[in-house]
Amino acid sequence: xxxxxxxxxxxxxxxxxxxxxxxxxxxxxxxxxxxxxxxxxxxxxxxxxxxxxxxxxxxxxxxxxxxxxxxxxxxxxxxxxxxxxxxxxxxxxxxxxxxxxxxxxxxxxxxxxxxxxxxxxxxxxxxxxxxxxxxxxxxxxxxxxxxxxxxxxxxxxxxxxxxxxxxxxxxxxxxxxxxxxxxxxxxxxxxxxxxxxxxxxxxxxxxxxxxxxxxxxxxxxxxxxxxxxxxxxxxxxxxxxxxxxxxxxxxxxxxxxxxxxxxxxxxxxxxxxxxxxxxxxxxxxxxxxxxxx
Amino acid sequence: xxxxxxxxxxxxxxxxxxxxxxxxxxxxxxxxxxxxxxxxxxxxxxxxxxxxxxxxxxxxxxxxxxxxxxxxxxxxxxxxxxxxxxxxxxxxxxxxxxxxxxxxxxxxxxxxxxxxxxxxxxxxxxxxxxxxxxxxxxxxxxxxxxxxxxxxxxxxxxxxxxxxxxxxxxxxxxxxxxxxxxxxxxxxxxxxxxxxxxxxxxxxxxxxxxxxxxxxxxxxxxxxxxxxxxxxxxxxxxxxxxxxxxxxxxxxxxxxxxxxxxxxxxxxxxxxxxxxxxxxx
Numbered sequence: 001x002x003x004x005x006x007x008x009x010x011x012x013x014x015x016x017x018x019x020x021x022x023x024x025x026x027x028x029x030x031x032x033x034x035x036x037x038x039x040x041x042x043x044x045x046x047x048x049x050x051x052x053x054x055x056x057x058x059x060x061x062x063x064x065x066x067x068x069x070x071x072x073x074x075x076x077x078x079x080x081x082x083x084x085x086x087x088x089x090x091x092x093x094x095x096x097x098x099x100x101x102x103x104x105x106x107x108x109x110x111x112x113x114x115x116x117x118x119x120x121x122x123x124x125x126x127x128x129x130x131x132x133x134x135x136x137x138x139x140x141x142x143x144x145x146x147x148x149x150x151x152x153x154x155x156x157x158x159x160x161x162x163x164x165x166x167x168x169x170x171x172x173x174x175x176x177x178x179x180x181x182x183x184x185x186x187x188x189x190x191x192x193x194x195x196x197x198x199x200x201x202x203x204x205x206x207x208x209x210x211x212x213x214x215x216x217x218x219x220x221x222x223x224x225x226x227x228x229x230x231x232x233x234x235x236x237x238x239x240x241x242x243x244x245x246x247x248x249x250x251x252x253x254x255x256x257x258x259x260x261x262x263x264x265x266x267x268x269x270x271x272x273x274x275x276x277x278x279x280x281x282x283x284x285x286x287x288x289x290x291x292x293x
Numbered sequence: 294x295x296x297x298x299x300x301x302x303x304x305x306x307x308x309x310x311x312x313x314x315x316x317x318x319x320x321x322x323x324x325x326x327x328x329x330x331x332x333x334x335x336x337x338x339x340x341x342x343x344x345x346x347x348x349x350x351x352x353x354x355x356x357x358x359x360x361x362x363x364x365x366x367x368x369x370x371x372x373x374x375x376x377x378x379x380x381x382x383x384x385x386x387x388x389x390x391x392x393x394x395x396x397x398x399x400x401x402x403x404x405x406x407x408x409x410x411x412x413x414x415x416x417x418x419x420x421x422x423x424x425x426x427x428x429x430x431x432x433x434x435x436x437x438x439x440x441x442x443x444x445x446x447x448x449x450x451x452x453x454x455x456x457x458x459x460x461x462x463x464x465x466x467x468x469x470x471x472x473x474x475x476x477x478x479x480x481x482x483x484x485x486x487x488x489x490x491x492x493x494x495x496x497x498x499x500x501x502x503x504x505x506x507x508x509x510x511x512x513x514x515x516x517x518x519x520x521x522x523x524x525x526x527x528x529x530x531x532x533x534x535x536x537x538x539x540x541x542x543x544x545x546x547x548x549x550x551x552x553x554x555x556x557x558x559x560x561x562x563x564x565x566x567x568x569x570x571x572x573x574x
Contacts, residue, residue, distance in 0.1 A: 002476070003399070006388035006451060013444040014410060017421035024420065031423070086314045094300065095307040103557065104315055107322065110556030111549050112505030114524040118531050118545060119321035122328065122538055130324045133340030167318065172564055218412075225414030228508045232528060246416040253420050254513060265420055273417050280412045284405055 021273065024266040030257060044267035053259065054240055061268055063240070064248035071159055071244050072223045078163035079223075080216050083170030088204070090171070091178040102175070109168035117232035120161045124148065151241035154234050158242050162229050166219055177211030178204070210286065217283040221276050245272055325542045329353070333539035352543035359530065359540040362518055366526035367548060369435075370504045373522050376439030377503025378496045381450040384443075385495065389454030390480050394463070404455075411448035415441070415509045423513050437514045438522070442507050446499040453498070453566040457491040458484060494562030501552045523548045 025044050029037045048061040055063055090101050108116065123129050126144040135141045147157040181204065189199050227246040230236060236243035236251065243251070249272065253265035329352050331345035357363050392400060415422070422441045423432075431437040465487075466479040474482070485492060504522070511525040518526070527544055530536065556563075 002387035002391040003403070005384045006403075006447070009384055009444060009447055010406070010410065013422075013441065014413065014418070017418040017425065020421035020424065021418070024424075031427075082314075086311075089307055089311055089314065092307055094303045095311055096304065097308075097311075101311055101315065105318060106557065106560055107553060108318055109560075110501065110505075110553040111322075112508070112524050112552065114508040114528060115505075115545050115549050116321065118527065118541070119325050121531070122536075122542065123321040123324040127339040128337060128341045128538075130320055130341070130343075133343075136340065164318070164321075173567070176564065221412045222414070225416055227414070227416050228506075228524075231509070231512075232531070246414075249416060250419070250509075253423075262420055262424070269417060269420060276412050276417065277409075280409045283412070284408055287408065 018273065021266050021269050024262050025270055027263050029262040031254070031262065040263065044263045047264055048267055048271070051259070060248070060252075061271070064243055064245050064268075065271060067155075067242075068224065068244040068246075071155065071162075071242070072220065072226075074156075074159045075162045075166070075223050075226075076216060076219050078160065079166045079170045079219055080212065082163070082167060083174050083215075084208075084212070086167075086171045087174035087178055088200075090175055105171050106168050108164060109172075113165055113226075113228040114232050116165050117161060117229045120164070121148070121233055124157065148234055149238055151239055154238055155241050158230050158233050161233065162223060162226055165229060166223065170215060170219060173211060173215045174208065177208050181207045210289070213286050214283060217279055217286065221279050221283070224272075224275060224279075325546055328538055328542040329546045331539060333537070352539045353547060356540045356544040356547065359537050360527065360544055362521075362526060363523075363544060363548075365519060366521055366523040369520060369526075370507075370523040370548070372435060373438055373442065373507055374500040374502075374504035376435065377442045377446055378499035380439065380443040381446045381499040382454075382492070382496055384447055385450035385454040386480065386485070386492070388451050389458050390476075390484065392451070392455045393458035407448045407452055410444075411452065413445060413448075415445065418444075419509065419513060422510070426514060432514060433516050433520060435520065438507055438510050439503070441510050441514070442503050443499075445506075446502045450495050450499055453495045453563075454492065456566060457488045461487050491562050491566065494559040494566070497555050497559045498563055501556055505552050 026039060026041060027037050028040045028043070049059050051060050052058065053060050058066070086105070089095060090098055090105070092098075095101070111119075124131050124147040126132055126146045131147070132141075132144045135145065136143075145153065148154045185203050185207075186199055189203060194202070225246060226244070227250070230242050230244060230247055231250075234242045236247040245268065249265050249268045252260035252268060253262060327341070327343070327345050330348045330350070331352075332347055332349045333352055333355065335347060360366070391397075392404065418441075426432050426437045426441070431440075461484050466474075466483050469479050469483055470476075505524065507522050508524045508528070511522050515521050515525065518529075521529075527541070527548070530541060530544075
């Protein structure tokens with residue numbers, strides 16, 4: 001059968017691993033000692049909420065999850081707002097050289113995420129980075145900023161770098177959405193004397209809404225799964241300020257083996273999978289409304 | 294007259310905004326360029342000059358001394374990309390044909406699952422992938438990264454191939470069936486040549502993803518220097534306490550140029566597939 005390889009690939013490398021995640025979350029196990037495995041029931045899920053190590057107020061998992069949600073919300077927010085703004089700009093007939101801009105916009109899309117992060121780390125360097133020279137020249141700051149060494153600025157910086165990585169995709173999607181809006185709608189509005197703002201609110205936004213919705217949901221999932229960028233820039237530091245859920249899962253599974261382990265990391269992964277699944281359900285529903293599947 | 298000055302003003306404002314957006318989007322790329330082209334024996338000046346005082350290509354040669362295994366990493370990334378794209382297309386082409394042509398009970402749930410599977414990222418399956426690869430003794434092999442990497446490119450590849458196959462009229466291959474052609478030879482002799490640009494685009498999409506985005510998989514599956522992809526290989530030098538930035542940026546520039554050029558050459562098809570992929574049925 002033609003479809004068989006696909007079914008096999010999905011079963012062996014997606015459904016079976018997913019089942020393994022669920023199964024391991026009920027066991028105590030570690031990579032250090034592969035033969036040792038004990039059934040512990042819901043112990044790992046209790047651990048998610050009980051285990052307080054770095055902060056007396058929140059458990060390790062709850063802290064990572066809420067950090068993740070905040071980080072994803074911020075990053076996707078930037079991507080959507082800037083994405084729409086740049087797409088509008090590049091769609092405007094008043095802008096000369098649109099073709100060149102459209103090609104330039106795509107370039108960051110093709111750069112490996114880990115490489116983008118290394119480039120950004122250097123661009124944000126406090127002595128020789130262009131970001132600091134621009135900020136100093138414009139007198140926005142009076143002494144160089146160290147972006148990745150304090151908790152708050154590292155959080156914001158990784159968020160902006162992630163937005164940078166995801167922005168080209170958003171711009172291109174919004175741009176193609178804008179191009180599908182018929183011109184005569186705008187012409188009719190111009191005849192009626194509508195202002196640019198009225199046209200944007202009454203024509204562009206309502207007609208772009210399906211594209212905005214599906215693209216944002218897609219970006220929400222991708223951003224929630226983002227690992228490389230934070231790992232290269234900060235490794236979740238300083239003092240865990242950028243330790244989102246994916247980073248925490250990696251740490252608990254592979255690095256913090258003294259209190260971590262496969263079971264606990266699997267329980268955390270369940271939360272990751274659950275959130276992605278919930279967003280996917282919304283995504284598939286909105287897709288269905290737009291196009292027939 | 295008044296109208297045209299307003300138009301011109303708008304044009305100027307939009308141009309300024311567009312340039313500002315480009316500065317944000319291209320800033321790290323520009324910093325990479327000027328760092329890679331500035332000779333490493335020039336003294337560091339803070340802030341760094343926007344245009345290098347002297348331009349030389351020596352850093353590109355010296356990058357191979359700083360990172361002795363650079364050619365090996367590039368070869369590895371090439372092999373990872375090739376493996377991932379061969380597997381992805383090997384699965385996506387027959388599956389895409391079936392999904393585009395036949396009506397069967399699993400079809401709809403499968404299409405929905407493909408969309409869901411496209412949402413998956415390595416972090417969600419990292420632990421079981423590691424356990425499975427360890428059990429089969431595949432840790433530290435090309436195969437481990439290629440197999441686990443493919444699963445994240447198969448969904449979109451299948452989706453894109455399906456939507457392109459739907460654009461080919463049915464009667465074309467039906468005529469070939471009358472001539473005694475099998476389904477397989479109809480796919481390879483008739484349909485694939487008709488949508489070859491799209492198939493090449495999907496191949497390149499999977500290749501770039503395999504080349505570029507195996508960082509986290511390689512981090513847990515690859516332990517020896519000889520098998521590392523370029524991202525992981527360069528990351529080793531990046532995470533050291535003192536980074537030789539000129540040579541480092543030259544190395545990054547050389548290794549990102551390949552996926553960027555490939556991507557720009559086919560982005561038209563990928564964007565078209567992503568935005569018009571309305572699958573009827």
